[in-house]
Amino acid sequence: MTFLPFVFILTSLITFVAGQLFLKRAMESTTAGGNGHPRFGSLLGAGIFLMTISFFLTLGLLQRFDLSYLYPFQGLSVIIIAFAAAIVLQEKLTLQLTIGAALISAGIVLVSIS
């Protein structure tokens, strides 16, 4: 793999993970304090903005590579998101969940290097 596609794949991955964290925070804020949470709009907006960047980068990549090759790179996001949710959102991450997430990520990477 040459350098440029790697940069685009990495960027789409990072923006995707960050977007998910923002969205989770946004939706949590709707259950916690009833309606009219002051940060809901900006959290949702930030999440959607990051996901949009990730989406268009992915479209550009799709024009160059097979979907079955390209798509699974997002699989790395499984283990990254599991840890990010545990650290940033302070969700409970059990050993079994970690192992499961690692297996899923490993499987997806195996698919993507074929």
Add this chain to the structure above:
Amino acid sequence: MPMQNRPSGFANPWFQLALSVAFVTVSELLLKRGASDTANLATNWSWTGINSLASPLVWWGILCVIASFLSWLYVLKYIPLTIAFPLSRVVDVLVPLSCWIFLGETISARRWCGIALVVIGLAVVAKPVARLEERL
């Protein structure tokens, strides 16, 4: 954890997770078809993928993305990300299988092994969740 008092039927977050996954799978197939149809790699802007918007299939794909996104937001309201996100990667089994069936892409032996590993990982994540659900 708001997992105890969650709605049932169509509003059940686990059903919405399945719906979200189905929409993602369909959207990926539509986007691949549409993006390939409109690929013009010579232009300066082609890395942004913006010229894919010329394809109607891409717009159908975008509709599916929006539908899956709304279901996903609903899922996030009720299910922790550490559980919901790994489970949502069942798409990484469904998408290669669909590529194989509908787009005629090939799946190598190594790729089949990867798919099998994902299935095992999904089972490992889903098992404690299923036990939790039984108790409720």
